[in-house]
Amino acid sequence: MRSFLPAQRDPFMSHSTKMRYQGGMTREHFTLGSRLRQVSYAVALSLALTGTAAAQCLSGGEARQAVASGQAQPLGAISAGIQGKIVRADLCQSGGRLVYQLSVLSGSQVRRVTVDARSGAVLR
Numbered sequence: 001m002r003s004f005l006p007a008q009r010d011p012f013m014s015h016s017t018k019m020r021y022q023g024g025m026t027r028e029h030f031t032l033g034s035r036l037r038q039v040s041y042a043v044a045l046s047l048a049l050t051g052t053a054a055a056q057c058l059s060g061g062e063a064r065q066a067v068a069s070g071q072a073q074p075l076g077a078i079s080a081g082i083q084g085k086i087v088r089a090d091l092c093q094s095g096g097r098l099v100y101q102l103s104v105l106s107g108s109q110v111r112r113v114t115v116d117a118r119s120g121a122v123l124r
Helices: 027-049 060-068 075-079
Strands: 006-009 019-021 085-094 097-106 109-116
Touching (some): 075 097
Antiparallel strands (some): 085 097
C-alpha cells in the first residue's frame, strides 16, 4: 500500500513546491485527475452547445424586437421555470412559433431545453 505523505523534495525540479511522494508520485499525479475531469466537462459542454437544430434563430436585434412587441417573454421570465443555470439561450422560429433553445447546466450535465417563448411552457 502506497503512502501519499510527503517524503522528500524532488531535487530535479526547480519549483520548491513540487515534492516527491513516497512511491515515486509527484503532486502533479494527484491533480491530473481533476484536470482530466475539467477537460471532459469542457468537451461535453462544447458538444452540447454545437448541436444542430432545425429552427431558424433570430439575431440579437430581432430577438429584442420580438420581446419588445410582446411576441416573446423576456428570458428572465422564462428562466424562473428552468431548473439549473442557463449557459446559452437562442430565440428561434420553429414550427410557426418562437421558441427559446436553451443549454442548461444542472450539476455536471448540460442539457438542451426548448421552451415556448410566448407561454413559457417547456416543449422538450
